Amino acid sequence: MSAAPRLDAAFAALADPTRRAILVRLVEGEATVGELAEPFAISQPAVSRHLKVLEGAGLIERRVDGTKRPCRLAPAALTELDAYLAMLRKALETNYQRLDQLLASPTFATKQKDETT
Amino acid sequence: MSAAPRLDAAFAALADPTRRAILVRLVEGEATVGELAEPFAISQPAVSRHLKVLEGAGLIERRVDGTKRPCRLAPAALTELDAYLAMLRKALETNYQRLDQLLASPTFATKQKDETT
DNA sequence: ACATTATATAACCGATCAGCTAAGCACTGA
DNA sequence: TCAGTGCTTAGCTGATCGGTTATATAATGT
Numbered sequence: 001m002s003a004a005p006r007l008d009a010a011f012a013a014l015a016d017p018t019r020r021a022i023l024v025r026l027v028e029g030e031a032t033v034g035e036l037a038e039p040f041a042i043s044q045p046a047v048s049r050h051l052k053v054l055e056g057a058g059l060i061e062r063r064v065d066g067t068k069r070p071c072r073l074a075p076a077a078l079t080e081l082d083a084y085l086a087m088l089r090k091a092l093e094t095n096y097q098r099l100d101q102l103l104a105s106p107t108f109a110t111k112q113k114d115e116t117t
Numbered sequence: 118m119s120a121a122p123r124l125d126a127a128f129a130a131l132a133d134p135t136r137r138a139i140l141v142r143l144v145e146g147e148a149t150v151g152e153l154a155e156p157f158a159i160s161q162p163a164v165s166r167h168l169k170v171l172e173g174a175g176l177i178e179r180r181v182d183g184t185k186r187p188c189r190l191a192p193a194a195l196t197e198l199d200a201y202l203a204m205l206r207k208a209l210e211t212n213y214q215r216l217d218q219l220l221a222s223p224t225f226a227t228k229q230k231d232e233t234t
Numbered sequence: 235a236c237a238t239t240a241t242a243t244a245a246c247c248g249a250t251c252a253g254c255t256a257a258g259c260a261c262t263g264a
Numbered sequence: 265t266c267a268g269t270g271c272t273t274a275g276c277t278g279a280t281c282g283g284t285t286a287t288a289t290a291a292t293g294t
Contacts, residue, residue, distance in 0.1 A: 048273090160283075
């Protein structure tokens with residue numbers, strides 16, 4: 001139906017608190033896998049896989065620097081996420097206005113038995 | 118760590134394409150469970166549970182109307198989602214500026230080869 | 235009261251997920 | 265060339281997820 005693998009991956013990636021914490025850390029700037037793993041109670045391989053998920057979702061990018069793989073935030077996924085949420089927000093505003101009109105309408109003020117689409 | 122159950126639930130809810138399709142349908146306005154289930158190949162109980170997830174995440178609200186439970190978009194979760202993504206976007210811009218400054222800095226310029234070939 | 239309609243809940247199943255440990259690269263430096 | 269460091273990959277496990285069917289609840293219409 002709605003085949004949007006990027007949105008799927010991005011939202012799924014963001015659903016995990018550890019991954020969100022990693023992103024928050026990256027707000028400060030680039031960091032290596034080891035640096036990212038350090039504050040967490042989980043193993044380094046676990047962090048490595050979280051990073052793979054984030055990269056697959058287009059939320060981070062990685063370079064190669066000797067044996068290190070520094071990570072930084074990536075813009076790729078963010079645009080689509082914003083677009084989707086913007087659509088929902090706009091719909092909410094529109095529907096809210098619609099509700100206001102309905103509540104203000106004389107038809108509603110008199111009686112609200114039947115509901116017409 | 119970062120205990121943000123609402124964000125967890127909201128992002129997780131949005132990770133499923135069926136649930137996003139349901140939200141897109143709700144952009145048009147209120148709809149009953151049956152109406153929401155109709156376009157999908159999955160069973161009604163499955164849709165019912167998707168709605169429960171969306172409600173739990175604060176992405177939709179439900180009323181009671183006889184035997185029907187009409188659903189509509191809810192604003193609750195959206196604010197937090199926006200806030201989180203806005204933070205990431207801002208960080209991306211900041212880091213990008215930082216990169217620009219680095220590339221423009223004389224320290225960096227001396228290290229680079231001249232590209233006017 | 236009873237059948238119908240609208241939805242929710244329960245019990246189950248296969249797939250995916252997040253964690254672990256152990257082992258495997260790959261680059262660095264002596 | 266060999267030890268060490270940084271990270272990834274491979275297998276295992278228990279938990280959660282999304283789907284199913286069958287059943288329960290609840291309001292409506294006759």
